[in-house]
Amino acid sequence: MQTTQANRVQFIVLFIALIAAFLVNLGMGSVSIPLDEIISVFIGNGASKETWRYIIMDYRLPKAVTAMLAGGGLAVSGLLMQTLFRNPLAGPFVLGLSSGASLGVAILILGAGAFGGFFGTILMSQWSLVIASALGSFLVLLAVLAVTFRIKDTMAILIIGLMFGSVTTAVVSVLSYFSNAEQLQQYIFWSFGSLGNQSWEGVSILTLCFLAGLGLSVFSSKSLNGLLLGENYAKSMGLHIKRTTFIIILATSILAGSITAFVGPIAFVGLAVPHLVRQFYKTSNHFVLLPAVLLCGSLLMLVCDTVAQLPFSEFTLPINAITSLIGAPVVIWLLVRKRKLFF
């Protein structure tokens, strides 16, 4: 594979853009805080107002970090899935992980009505949402992994993942049908996705999961390069297909599962970012694509979150809608311009 020399410019631009987006993101919100105050807080000098320091350190900073982790992680898992299934339509959610998470949350929120009263209110804490969606995606993950052990054909795994997704979506529909308006609204709010309201404790758990998933991805990069030739060629070069498939699916599940658990199902990023990156990087080498996709995903998510804040207003739009609203036209424009979907 080629060296990364030729792509240095892209990396520098991407990195600068990411830092700029990070600072802008911290500066935007219902309270406007000047840039020099933000930098002052970071250096440790504190801000001229104590509330500003609090807003930055305990609300905006964890939100920005969550945005970067979520965007980068989803984009990386999208790259892994597209290469593993050799399918440009694959994304982190083709394995049914987000549907699993949705099911977990749906059972919690919509099912809580069944318990009612005191028990119902205990179930509704923020952590219980996270735990429910984590459990949901974890169960689907176990099912998918069990399938990968038995089945040789990766395309079959793809179909089975989609089937799991359909089943869980159907169960959620049935649950929604029988629940009242208030519960339904709460569920729908969760499904909008939210980057805010993360405690530092939550952010550190997310970071751990993120690092684990990323580590496995980097470890698989050479195998991913081999898989670009197809399974049979990869096998002829000494690659253990089953072991590789297992590790790649595990990495995706850890990334997408943990992110969905914390910020809700965020569509689009995982599917689109790898395609965006392929337009600008003239390589298929995963040792180049992986960091590029990671940076680009983080950048996209930060920008989307900044827009979602509706600068200078008190409203916050659902992040899930913004990613698609901003991202989809960009991808359509790129594809129409280049007339070719690279994979």
Place this chain on the structure above:
Amino acid sequence: MVSEEKNIILEVRNLSVGYWKKGNDSVVAEAINFSIEKGELVGLVGANGIGKSTLLRTLTGMQDALNGAIFLKGKNLNEYSSFQLATQLSVVLTEAPASKNLSVLEMVSLGRQPYTNWIGSLSEEDKKAIQFALEATETATLAHRKCFELSDGQMQRVAIARALAQDTPIIILDEPTTHLDIYHRAYILKLLKKLASETQKTILFSTHEIDLAIQLTDKMLVMAKNETYFDDPCKLIEAGRFDTLFPKETIDFDGKTGRFTIRK
């Protein structure tokens, strides 16, 4: 083993190939015996569906033999790990690479995977092997083109270059001349001939170009309905092995010219 003296690199004894179906084996071809020496170019011919691909898949370790044994450098094929095998045997398959977005250089470089470290970085030796593969197949000028920009003939040369870069004593090709025009068919087969004699690699390929194979190969493996013959092309003609390959009423083999003619 005695194979050291005669330089036999691939030996097949009483091999049966086919598929397992719930305990019952469905045999595609059986009683296959041959041994190939170092630096030989061997053509595998036979009618469609006779089991050429199944045999090649078995020889490359992609599927298990039903019976009999395959010896590679005197050691049973089963005793090779997939990693060891990757340094002994490379393949050119009928399928195109899954990602058409690979550049030619990237694709050929991937052939070095069995030798690179976990980051896949290329050493001087790797780069030399890649350069050699590109030059030998006359694809060096294509190095920075993407696979989707190549013609079928160029793609096939690149696929061969990738196998060359893997630098194995044996290369096995499954129908390398399909979809090519007459010039490229001859070009590819001459290229294989040149590689076998110059690099002393053993090259086994399946093909439907029987007349071209008769002219170029050192040995031929003819898969007929119930038997498989292995010998020099001339001796195979003398023994009339090509006569029964296809139904007589449609196509006829002319032993003098080494060609098939259509019965009018």
